[in-house]
Every structure is written in structure tokens, then in C-alpha cells.
Amino acid sequence: MTDVSDGVLHTLFRSEQGGHEQVVLCQDRASGLKAVIAIHSTALGPALGGTRFYPYANEEEAVADALNLARGMSYKNAMAGLGHGGGKAVIIGDPERIKTEELLLAYGRFVASLGGRYVTACDVGTYVADMDVVARANPWTTGRSPENGGAGDSSVLTAYGVFQGMRASAQHLWGDPTLRGRTVGVAGVGKVGHYLVEHLLEDGAQVVITDVRPDAVRRITDAHPEVAVADDTDALIRGAHPLGALDIYAPCALGGALDDDSVPVLTAKVVCGAANNQLAHPGVEKDLDDRGILYAPDYVVNAGGVIQVADELQGFDFDRCKAKAAKIFDTTLAIFARAKADGIPPAAAADRIAEQRMAEARTGSVTGALPGGAAQL
Ligand SMILES: NC(=O)c1ccc[n+]([C@@H]2O[C@H](COP(=O)([O-])OP(=O)(O)OC[C@H]3O[C@@H](n4cnc5c(N)ncnc54)[C@H](O)[C@@H]3O)[C@@H](O)[C@H]2O)c1
DSSP states (O other): OOOHHHHHHHHHHTSTTOOOSEEEEEEETTTTEEEEEEEEEOTTSSEEEEEEEEOOSSHHHHHHHHHHHHHHHHHHHHHTTOSOEEEEEEEESOHHHHOOHHHHHHHHHHHHHTTTSEEEEEOTTOOHHHHHHHGGGOSOBOSOOGGGTOOOOOHHHHHHHHHHHHHHHHHHHHSOOOOTTOEEEEEOOSHHHHHHHHHHHHTTOEEEEEOSOHHHHHHHHHHOTTOEEOSSHHHHHHTOSTTOSOSEEEEOSSSOOBSTTTGGGOOOSEEOOSOSOOBSSTTHHHHHHHTTOEEOOHHHHTTHHHHHHHHHTTOOOHHHHHHHHHTHHHHHHHHHHHHHHHTSOHHHHHHHHHHHHHHHHHTTOOOSOOTTSOOOO
16 A cells, blocks of 8 residues: 555655654544654754644644654754754644644643653644643643743744844844844734844834735834835835845745745845745755855744743743843854855755754763854753
């Protein structure tokens, strides 16, 4: 029999994308829970990653997504200098229809069954209030509400981290970290994007925004009438708006922002934004490099959120956490330096550094220092 599950097993055991330590399938018929918990690596510590609640077309698609997302978390956590490996869980189904307290508690018991090898948090389809419920079944849940000992919304520090990545990009490219006088285009001004705009304005940048939601745009232009607006992302990146060509493009909406259509028409010299999985397919990082566009890898600059949920496990302290997120500046610079030294795009350099950290941890030679001099977070 050949079906998609052959593909999943191939991914798990044989492909370069695999190498996961453990994958757990969870079922609780009473509550309707069907979930997959994937642990890619615990080399650097307990696997940490959110719970995605999504109406997958079938179970195989869910397993494949869990594997892929868990692997991504290993790299993100390693680059953030966290003492955590990578994991991710997916709950199969439409959260609007099937999410109940009973189901979340059943899920929490499965997280408990892993005895701390996997620490869970929010992702698409799960929220702070859900983590408060999951946490009643185990002590390995983070991303909870402040009323329940958690840190709450992570977008404040995510935006701060992206801003640090942008400052590092400016330092690398123009020899000065300030964004004063630079033209920055932000696509998607939701939770993260709108905080990012505040940082940019404070630093003296000229800002142009776009969003499919008029209320999200209005929230910013009401407070800051000097902010320009582009009709859509295509107009933003082409410079077809009052501010013209961009210096920096910040994708802060959905994944796949950088593809065969957008890269050739980008006016920006730097791409640095919060969105996950910005590169639509392998090879786009090379296209950016060939055009002389500096790409600050998404999972490096958007790590403020995971830094926050990791910090919550020790008892959240905003200032301590902000200091950790500020290190994204050094980490981003270290990646650009490695990319230059190795003659590879920054996205490939980030992967290399993360893989090196995990390999060192496995052989017990990890020092806690990130290559390039950034301190452990
Ligand atoms: N919130 C966090 O802490 C965090 C952490 C890491 C990564 N991220 C990533 O950052 C991105 C933004 O996250 P968020 O929490 O701000 O989400 P959000 O949903 O609050 O904001 C996204 C915004 O993008 C807009 N949008 C959607 N499609 C668009 C399009 N085609 N063109 C322009 N705008 C569009 C939406 O209307 C919304 O206002 C996501 O990709 C998310 O995965 C977020």
C-alpha cells in the first residue's frame, strides 16, 4: 500500500528533514481529541513549541505539519540561545467547533504523560485562555495569562526583537544601527506589526503600512497621521505609494511573503519581519542574495515570543526577558558575519549555526556561547 503515511514515515526516519526523537499520537474519544506531539530534539533541553489547533484535511497532513513545525522550533530555540530543544503539537479539528474544556484537559494529560520532555504553549488556533486550561493538567504549559502566573501576550517582545534584528541589519549594511531617515514598509499591522511601527517611529524612521483590515490601518493612522498607507503588499514592496522605494521591508502578516513574484520587484535593500516561514520555497534565500538584498532570517528575529514563553517557566520577569530579546541584535549580526565568511546566504548561515549548537550539545561540548560572540539568553 502506498499512501501519504509512507511519506510521513519516510520524512521521520529517512529524509534529511527528519531525525525526530519521538512522535506521539494522542486520542481521547470521550472529548473528541486527536492530537500529534512531535519532539524533534531535546539536545539543548526539554522540547518547547506551541500547540496548533487546525482543521487538517487528514491525519497524515497533521503529522507532516507537526514534524515540520517541531523541526523549525529546534532551530529557533537554538538560535535564541534557549536551553530548549524543539517540539510542536497539533490538535486535529476546527477549534471553533470542537474546542472544549474537556478536550483541552485531555490534551493537557497527554502533555503530562511525556514527563516534561515537551513544554507546550499557544500557536495558531490556541490562545492564552486555552493554555490556562491545559496547565491545570500538567506543569509543562507556558503562554498562560498573568492571572494564572503567565506572561500573557507575546507580541510586545516579538516586535521588540524584530526591531533589534532591523537595527542589526542597518548596522551591517549601512554601518549604523539607527533607522532614522530610513523608509520602512510594514505589511500586516496586527498584534506584532503595530508595536513594530511604534518602535520605528520612535527611532525616526519613515513608515508606510498596509493591511487587508481597514480597522488595523486606521488604528495606526489615527494615532500617527504621518504614517503613509499602501493599497496592498504588492504596492508596498514595489514602492507604489507616497514614500516611494523602501529601504526595509517587514513582512508581518502570513508566511510565504518572499516568492518568485515578490523578490524580483522588491525595492527594499533589507527584509526583516515577524512573519513565520517567509521564504516560500528553498532557493528564495539565494534569489535575495543574488539581488543584493539582505535577509534577516525570520526565525531568528521573531524569537521574542518564544524567549518570553521560555522565561515564563522561571517566573516571568519583563525586564529580564526584554534584555534577552535585545540579544537578537548580536545574534543577527553574528549570522551576517558567518554568511559573509562562508559565502552563503544568511538563512543558510543561521541553519548552520543552529545545527552546530545542537551537535555540540549532543557531544557535551556546548559552551553556552553562540558562535559570533552573542551570549546565551
Ligand atoms: N505574536 C507573536 O508573538 C508572534 C511570534 C512569532 C511570529 N509571529 C508571526 O508574526 C506574524 C504576525 O503575527 P501577529 O500575532 O501580529 O498576527 P495578527 O493576526 O495579529 O496580525 C496579522 C495582520 O496581518 C494582516 N494580514 C493578513 N493577510 C494580509 C495580507 N495579505 N496583506 C496585508 N496584511 C495582511 C491581518 O489583517 C492582521 O492585521 C504571523 O506570521 C505570526 O506567525 C508572531
